[in-house]
Amino acid sequence: MAHCKQALxxxxxxxxxxxxxxxxxxxxxxxxxxxxxALAKGDDVAKLMPALESRLDRAAKxxxxxxxxxxxxxxxxxxxxxxAAKPKA
Numbered sequence: 001m002a003h004c005k006q007a008l009x010x011x012x013x014x015x016x017x018x019x020x021x022x023x024x025x026x027x028x029x030x031x032x033x034x035x036x037x038a039l040a041k042g043d044d045v046a047k048l049m050p051a052l053e054s055r056l057d058r059a060a061k062x063x064x065x066x067x068x069x070x071x072x073x074x075x076x077x078x079x080x081x082x083x084a085a086k087p088k089a
Contacts, residue, residue: 021064025064028056028059032052035048049078056074057070
């Protein structure tokens, strides 16, 4: 446990920030899950991609997730959409 005032305040801030980051990460996972479910059903996911990219970019901008991770997720989901759109031979 922290002893000085400064350390106590930093502890309170860290707790608040951790909770906020957890909420944002949960929202991202929910949006990704919805995107993948739409892909599996064969729905048009082109409408969902801009909202998903925006959510990931905002999380990366506010340092909730690393920028590289956001880019990697976007890239993999785009690739999955292209693979799903291709007719199976």
